[in-house]
Amino acid sequence: MSAPTTMSDAAPADALHPYALTLEYDGSGFSGWQRQPGRRTVEGTLLAAIAAVTGEEVRLTAAGRTDAGAHAHGQVAGCSLRRGWDPGRLRAALNAVLPADVVVVEAAPAPAGFHARLDAVARSYRYVVMSRGERSAVARQYAWRVRGPLDLAAMRRVAASLVGTHDFAAFGRSPRRGGSTTRRVDSVRLRQLALAERRGIAPQSAVVIEVVADAFLYGMMRSIAGALVAVGLGRMRGEQLAALVQRPPAQRPPLPVAPAHGLHQWRVTYPQTVTR
């Protein structure tokens, strides 16, 4: 990282102090991660907080860009500051100016050249589905409500067929034009959470779909959730879904895409050499 920079006013690159910021945010009030003019975004909000606290204008890298309405519990953003900070003080100072719906849960020194997306070796996302007759008031921004019972056994059978290294072209697109659509899915787990059992009301339960992969295509987690729920509702056959990863079609099929508000970015893993 001792290459000369083109920014005339920048300090030498080797004097920069790189940090990894772990973020939690409620996506309900944001137009997604990526900065856009005139829109309230997580990236724009974090950049403003960093500028307010440090007086520095920085560039951010992010482990993954989340869509409008999607939430994050362990998003990681990387930035480099010219002035070094005690990580705990940096975290506290940022949280003092950040709005209530975004918080830095950890700030840590990162190695020179740290890139939150390129350095990550695994990610996990969780998707929350509620099966109930009426919409939910409390969970309306955090879970997708579907009508009708979910056949969890059928969903688990087909989930297993997604595990492994496959061409997921049917499930999303590469962040780079023409980039590879092959990804390594380490696990797909489905857990059922009982939310309430009330006499006279159909049992209210939520199904949490957790996918761990080396990386995700754009839209991939929402397509996986949408397709698994379609199988659970009996609207799609499991073999049909399994075939899409075994023999990816030439044309991307119209897979059902689950809405963003049920999506929770959960965790990013880096090699031990990058973060402690």
Added chain:
Amino acid sequence: MSAPTTMSDAAPADALHPYALTLEYDGSGFSGWQRQPGRRTVEGTLLAAIAAVTGEEVRLTAAGRTDAGAHAHGQVAGCSLRRGWDPGRLRAALNAVLPADVVVVEAAPAPAGFHARLDAVARSYRYVVMSRGERSAVARQYAWRVRGPLDLAAMRRVAASLVGTHDFAAFGRSPRRGGSTTRRVDSVRLRQLALAERRGIAPQSAVVIEVVADAFLYGMMRSIAGALVAVGLGRMRGEQLAALVQRPPAQRPPLPVAPAHGLHQWRVTYPQTVTR
């Protein structure tokens, strides 16, 4: 219920059609249950929906009045309509006009003279506490965040001392002036939910305190949660709390009161003769 009514335009009372409405609401945007002029309340919102759908102005009874910011998953409201409705159609019609943060999860016919508060034989409330170093973005409106670890074993020991029929005067006040402050607490359960385990971050976990009682004093659940958390944080001795129900003091002591946004009204139980 055949007593004459003083309202000249009312149908005879025995021609009324009583309903029990089970409600879920997100209290974040409401100034509590009870109707107040110029404030957005759940009662006012439901009354407006009933008027819009049925053209009738009714009175509501509620199993329990919730505070501003507190949530409900199984609140029960009673009302009597002059025109009879198919319960499923009534529920769907109300939900079509209610805002996103309140929903009728069930409408059921109720017996003549049904009163949602007086007829209830048991209630349960849940209180959610998160112990973590930083505030939460996603759970900020649904859980109380406290710093420092919670000694769950100490909380469970003292929780057991609350069970039974006691004078809970130290924990709240009667809904009626001069009314009894004796209540029968059937159970106090504490469950720990692991929300995330991330390397480098203190384990994030939530403790759910569930109390089942025949009835609650105003403020009682928030005082129980506040006191149990004070014990869990080592700021109050368990014996001190236990003594308050064994020998209620003449003057109400300044018990810590947990904030309303962690409070979730959960369920109301009626005798089988009242609801199916």
